[in-house]
Amino acid sequence: MHRNGHRHIPPVATVHEFTEDMVSRHAATGPRYRRAMLILGALFLLGVAGFVARALQDGFDDRLPWGYFAATVAYLMTTAGTAPLIVIGMRAVKAHWHRPLARIGELYGASTVLILAMFIPLLFLIPSAVNRRTLYFQSDGTGVPGTLGRIPGAPQVYDLVLLAALVAAGVGLLWVSSRADRAVVRDHKGQSPGNWRGLLRQWKVHKVGLGLLGATYFLAAIGFISLYSIDFSMALVPGWRDAIYPAFQSISGLQGGLATVLVTMYLLRKYGHFEQYIHMEHFWAPSKILLALCLLWFYFGWSTLIIYWYGRQPVERDVLQLLMFGPYEWFFYGAFLLCFVAPFTTLLWNSVRKSTTGPALAAAFILVGNLFDKLRLYAGSWSVPNEQINFHGLEGVPLVHYPDLLDVLMVVGGISGALFLFLWMARRTPVISLWEMSEGLRLRVVRPFLRTRLTVIGKSE
C-alpha cells in the first residue's frame, strides 16, 4: 500500500507459475462441470426432439410455426456467433485487457457449427427472390424496375455460402489460436508434441494466420448478420424497407457478443476460481464499450422509429405496429428495457463498472433483452402470410402468434446446444489462452515511480 492511501497493485504471477497452474486445472474436470454438461446436453436433445416433432407436425410449407426457431438462429448468431468478434477487434487494437477473455470468445466460434446446422432447414422455408423486394433484384422478365433478371439460388445459396465461410473461419480461428496451448498440454501429459515446436517461424505464421482468419470471420459475421436479417425477416414483410436494419442487427450482435463473453468470464471467475487471472480491470475496460454499444443500440433503433413515425405512411405505420407497438409489443418493451434502459442505467456509474458483478449483470440483462428482440422481429416477420410476400405493404397486421411447447423446447435447446459446445470444446483446449497470457505477463511489469507504483505495459508491433 502506498504511504498516502493510494491503491495496491496485486503481484503478477510468472509465466511458469501461470502455465503450471492452468495445465493442472485443465487436466481435471469437476463434478459441477460434468453436471452442467449433462443438463445442457439433455436440454439440447429435447430441443432436437422439439425440432423433429415440429417438422413432422407442420412440415416446411408454412413459415408461421417456424418463427421462434428462426429467432433462435438469429439469437445464437448475435450472441455466441459474435463473441469471437470482440476478441478479434480487441486484438487488432492491442487492448492489453483482452488476454484472459480471448479464448472464451474463440471457443464460442465453435458454436457456428450448430448455427449452420439449424440454418439449413430454414432455407426450405424462404421463397425464391423472384419478383419481390430483396437485395438480389430479380424478376421473371416482366419489366419490374431495378431488377437484374434471374440469379439462380438466390437468396438461399448466397446466405449458405457466407455462413459456411463463417464456420470455417470460426473453427479455424479456434484451432490456430489454441495450437500452441494444446502442444503445452500434450507436453505436460508426456504425449507426442505434434507439429508444434514453437519455432519463431511458427509463431510468425500463427500471428499472421490469426489476423487473416480474424478479418475473414469479421467480414463473414457482419455480412451474414446483415443478409440473414434482410432475407429472413425484412424481405418477408411487405412495406418494410429499413436500410439501417442490417446495421442495427450487426450492432446488436456486437452488444450480444460482448455480453456473452462478459457473462461467461464472470461464471468462469466465480465457479472456475480464476480470480488470479481475471481481475476487475477485465470487466471495467469492456464495460465502457458495452455502455457505448447500449447507446448505439438505442440510436440505431431510434433512427428507424423517428423516420417511420414522421413518414406516417400506411405501410410504415403497419410495420411499426407489427414489430414494435402491436402484437409483439411486450417483447419490444422487454428488449428496449433490457438491451438499453437497464444496462445503460447500470453501467452509467463508474463504481458499478469498476466491479466484476456490475458489468456481468448488465451483460446478463442484454442477453435476455437480445432474445426478446429477436423473438419480436422473427416471430413478427414470420407471421406474415406467404400470399402477401410481393405486396406493396401489409394487408392488415397479423395477429400475435404465441409460442407453443415445441417452440419453447427449440429455443431452450438451441441455446443449450451452443453452451454445451462451449463446455465440450473447453475440455479440449485451455479456457484461458496460455500463449496470449504469457505474452501479456512478459509485456507487463509493476515498477516504482517516485513514491508510487505504476503498471508498465509494453506494446509490441
Place this chain on the structure above:
Amino acid sequence: MQQRVVLPQPQVNAELLKNALRAPLWYWGIMAFLGAIVVAGSVAVGFLMNKGFGLSGTNRPVMWGILIVDFVFWIGISHAGVMLSAILRLSKAEWRRPATRAAEVLTVFSLMIAALHPVVHAGRPWRIIYWSFPYDFSRGLWVNIRSPLIWDPSAIFTYLTGSALFVIVALIPDMAVIRDHTTGLKQKVYRALAMGWRGTPRQWKLQIVAGFLLSALLLPVFVSVHSIVSWDFAVMIGVEGYHVTIFAPYFVIGAVHSGVSAVVTMMILMKWMFGWGSYIREEHVESLAKLLIVIGTTWLYFFFVEFSFALYSMESQEIALREMQAFTWPYWPLALTFILFSYIIPIPLWLFRKVRRNFKIMFWTSLLVNIGMWLERFLIIVPSLARKQVWPFDWSTYHPSAIEVLIVVTAYALVFLLLMTFAKLFPLIPLFDIKEGQTLSDDIVIGKRRVPALRVEE
C-alpha cells in the same frame, strides 16, 4: 516502432509557443490574404441580403444549393474534434496527444461557420430568431418544435457550447505557461485567462477527470448533431432519396471520415508551417491513417447499404433518381470523382505502411477525401430536389451563382483565418498533454528487444 523523443520542458514551451509569442512575417502575409477573401465574401453576403436571395442559383424545385451542401460539409468537419479528442482520450490512445487541440479547435470554428450558412441562406437572417426561438413574437404564434429545423439550432448550440468549453478548460494550463513567458499587457491578459492556475495536484487531477468527463458527454452530442442534420432531410416523405432510415448513422460516419481526414491535413500543415516535426511524427499520421481505413470502410458499408436499399424499393421514381445521380450528365462525373476521391484512391493507398508514413502523400490523399465528401453531400441534396416533382415539366437542375461560390470560398478562408488567429494567441498543440506523455513513457526489455511501454495507473 514508435520514435520517442523526450524533450526538456523549456524546449517544449519554446517550440510550441513559437508562433504565439512571435509570429514570422509569412504568417502576416497569409492573414492578409485570408482577410481579403473574407472581406470580399462579407460584401457578397451584404449584397445578397440587400438584393434578395434571388441572386443565388437556387430556383424551384432546387431550393437548397451549395450553401446547404457546405453547411452539411462543415458540420461534418466539426465531427473531427470530438471523434479524435473524446474517443482517443477515453481509450487512452497515446498518439492522440499532438492531435487533440487542433481537432477540437477545428470543431469549434467549423461549427461556427457551418451555422452561418443557413443564416445566409435564409435571405433575411433576422427572421431566424422568429422561426427558431421559443417565444411568441407575434399573435400567439409559437415555434413548431415538431420541425427538425428547430432541432438543428438546439443541437448546434449544445455542441458549440460544449466543444468551446472543452477547448477552454483544456487551455487553462497552457495559458498559465504563456502567462509565465510574457511581460506587460500580454501577461496581464494571460494572467486573467489562466485564472490563477498553479499546477497543484488537485488542479491537474480535475483537468484529467474533466477531459474524460467532457469527452463522454460530448460524444453523444456529436452523434446527435449530424443525425439531426440528416433528419432535416430524412423525416420528409416528399423528396425521393431523402426518406431513409440509415441517414443518421450514414451522415455521422461520413462526417467522421471527412473530419478525421481534415485533421490529418491540418496536422501536416501545422508540421510544415511551424516546424513541429518533433511533435507531429510519422507514427501519429500512420495511426490516423489506420483509423481512417476502418472509418472509411465502415462508411463504404453504409454507403453501399443506403444505395442498395434505394434499389430495394423497386419503385421506378427512386431507381430513376439513382440512375441520374450515378450515370447522367452533369452528375456522373461528380459521382465518379466522389467515389474515387473518398474511397477508391485513398484507402487502398493507406494500406501501405510507406504511404501512411509519408507526409506529402498523406496530405494530398486526405485532401482528396474531403473533396469527395463535399461532392457526396452535393449528390445527396441537389439531384433529389431536381426530381422532386412527379411530372417532367417541373423538373429542373441547379447551377450555383458566382455569389454563392464566393460565399463558399469565403467559408474556407474564414475557417483558416480563425485557425491562424487561434495559432497566434494559443498553442495549437497542448503543451501539458505532450509533457505528460513524456512523463508516462517507459520501456520494457525482452531479450535484445526494447519494447516501448506506457506507465498506467490502474
Place this chain on the structure above:
Amino acid sequence: MAQMLGLFREEEAESAANATEALEQAGYSNENFEILTGSPYPEGAFGEREVKHKLYVFPFMGALLGFSVAMLVTGATQAAYPLVVGGKPILSLPAMTIIAYEGTMLGAILFTVLGIFFESRLPNPNAGIYDPRITAGYIGITLTVADERLNAVEQLLRRAGAADVIVKR
C-alpha cells in the same frame, strides 16, 4: 508565518519526493504542503495527499435541470399553439425527446464545467506563492512555515536538492 516555495529541477524529481519525506519527518504532514508541477504526474508520485472531489455529481444535476427545462419548453410551446401538423399529436413525444436530449446534454456539460472550476478552486488569482519556473518544468513544494522555523525548513529543502527556495511573507 510565511509561505515558502522550494523549487526542484525537472530531472531531479526524485529529490522533490525525498524532500516531502524529509518534511514529514520534520513534522509537516502532507496536509501542510502542496506540490506544484508544470505537467500532470501520476497521483501519489510525490507522496502528496489523495485528491477527493465530487465532480461526478455535477453532470447529473445539470442533466436533470436541462431535461426539465427542455420538456417544459417543448411541452408548453405545443400546448400554447395547439395546431396539428402532418397528423402528429399535439404533444409529440419523439420530437420532444430530441430537444429534451439536447437540453439534458447541455445542462450536463454546463454544470460539469462549473464543477470543474469549483472543484479546481478556480478562478483564484491570489492563490499563494508561485514561481514562473514551474511551467518551465521545475517542481515546487509550497508550505506555510512559522517564522522561527524558516531557516530550518529552507535548509531541509536545500539539503534535499532544491535548486532555489523562495519565501513570501
